[in-house]
Amino acid sequence: MTAPADEYLLAALRIAAGTDPVPDRVSADARSVFALHLPGGIAAVPLATAAGEGARSAQPHERPHAHRYAAAGLTIDIEPVVAAGRVDVAGQISPAPGAGSLVEVRTPHVSDSRVPSEGGRFVVTGLPAGWISVVCHRPGHPPVFTRWTHVRP
Structure with a gap:
């Protein structure tokens, strides 16, 4: 043996x-x-969030899980929600990343980008369930990305 x-x-x-x-x-x-590797990117570290944080669901058993990350002077808050088998991701970059910035929500197979609002908010809908990561691209700065989060249907 x-x-x-x-x-x-x-x-x-x-x-x-x-x-x-x-x-x-x-x-x-x-x-x-x-x-999916981001050369020169900065990995944001997870931060603790208050229990029950997340406000997009009316039912306690359906309460979404908010995630908070921080790096390079930015805080990235994301709230993935599963609706009809697809994933919607709402989030906010604080402080707002400014003009020319782009927020990219990635899955292993698809990514979708949005220009954040003046307040740093963004929403991406209709992604496949599974792994997601958010990347903040700012002019003149390396990209800041969250770790991969698994979202189950």
Whole structure:
């Protein structure tokens, strides 16, 4: 009987030798994830939010989960909501990012961009359920992005 570490080593050797190839789906997913990389971007760190924060739902059991992130002098608040199997994302960048800025809401397969309001607010609707990330693009500054958040239908 081999130890678990030995089994992992043997599996890695089989993959390297080509006798146990990486499934096509795994390779395609890895390429997709790499394409989402933002060179020079700044990762915003999650901040605590008050319990029950989020105001877009009338039913307590349907209460959306607000998320707050901060980096590079910006605070990014997002509130994803699932409606009819699709994801709507409302949010705000504080302080407002200014003229020429763009907010991009990304999924692994699709992204949608909006010019934020003067107050830094934005809304993107109709995204597929699953993983989302928000990126704030400001002229003359590196992009600031949130970590990936999983939104379930």
